[in-house]
Amino acid sequence: MLQNFWRERKPVTNYANNESTFIFNTLTIIGIGLIGSSLARALKSKPGLVKQIIASDSNKENLAKALELGIADSTCENINDAVSNSDCVILCTPIGTYETIVKKIAHSLPAGCVLSDVGSVKAEPIENIVQYLPSNVHLVPGHPIAGTEKSGPEAGFASLFEGRYWLLTPLENADREAVFKMRRLCEGIGAMVEEMDINYHDKVLAITSHLPHLIAYTIVGTADDLEDQTQADVIRFSASGFRDFTRIAGSNPIMWRDVFLNNREAVLEMLQRFSEDLTLLQRAIRWGEGDVLEALFTRTRDIRRGVIDARQDVPPSPDDTK
Structure with missing residues (x-):
């Protein structure tokens, strides 16, 4: 169903910031919790990626904290105003909120805007939102394989994504320039980017x-x-x-x-x-089948060694910046 939807859409490459040295001029982060605030911090720590960051959140205290921490250039409680001049919008809210949010902001998204997310599930949430998107908005779903058990804007840190995978799951016939921009953005904050089919x-x-x-x-x-x-x-x-x-x-x-x-x-x-x-x-x-237990434990130890070799064995920590 998703693939059929995208066959009917024609890619549009009318980007508002084609002449800019920034990847995006105005990037709006919706949801300023752990991932959203870490993304804002990471972008702030890497000059030249985005010109301006707008934070939007249903929690006024989170918006006040974002300004206090200096991780956003401005905040906007009205979600439609927050995205109306953005050339990139990233959903950093629980995936159960996606449909309500996208349905509300769809017609406020500028032509050429790139819409992405950070959700841990792709197929069903994306299928729920594509029906609302105008043909001149480019959807590039994403998922950073990073995080901690903590939450809230105070829990974020700039190095969260460094050396971690950021999976992009563009649909068939997605605008390749939009995908490329998201790749550059994620790589710019230190993530390792790979593309993957949403169902896989x-x-x-x-x-x-x-x-x-x-x-x-x-x-x-x-x-x-x-x-x-x-x-x-x-x-x-x-x-x-x-x-x-x-x-x-x-x-x-x-x-x-x-x-x-x-x-x-x-x-x-x-x-x-x-x-x-x-x-x-x-x-x-x-x-008492010790040989069965030993065989399994030996096999799984090899998997652990593979995780270590891939340098994915240590959870991200704010101490990584020290």
Whole structure:
């Protein structure tokens, strides 16, 4: 359906800033939480990428904090005014808000404007918004593989995206100049950019991100259901494994609610495979099949080494700038 939609759209290359030395003259960030504020900080730290940053958020306190922190040139509570003169708009809100936002701003977006996002799920949210976009607005969905369990504008930091992958998932017949501009922007703040099919993206992220979060929420929830004394000791004597799970489970609950509801098919498929593998492990432990356990642990250790070799083993931290 999405591909058919884009076959009917003709790319438009009428960019308002063709003669500018900046990639974008005015970039509007909608949602100034962890990712949005980190993006603003990163752009501010790299002169020459954008001329002006406008922040828009439904939370007035977040907008005030953005100005206080100096991460936006201006703020705008009215979302239509915030995008009306922008040549790039990036959605940094939970994916469950996309349709409402895009439906509202669609006719305020200037001709040639590039619309992108940072959502962890692509197929369903994008299918929900393409119907509202004028043919002269260029959609270039994106997803930075970066983040922490913290939220809010104070939680952001400029180095969040450095050395991290930023996946772009343009649809068939997307305007290539718009895609190129988003690539330049993301690479300009230190990210490694790759393009990926939206459905494949959702399948990959279901196993690398969504399922681990679901497992973390479950394990921490199980600990919370234990008797009071046991629960207290679990917290008091937390080993590194459980501490890692609590860090993941501390992520924004609204954001992750929307992720699971919008990527349900891929998550359920991976959850079924995980359940089957867990049953095999349960059997191996019950029957003392040490060779089965050792073979699995050896294989998974090799995957860990691959993550280290790809330099994706250490979570981003504000200390990276020091």
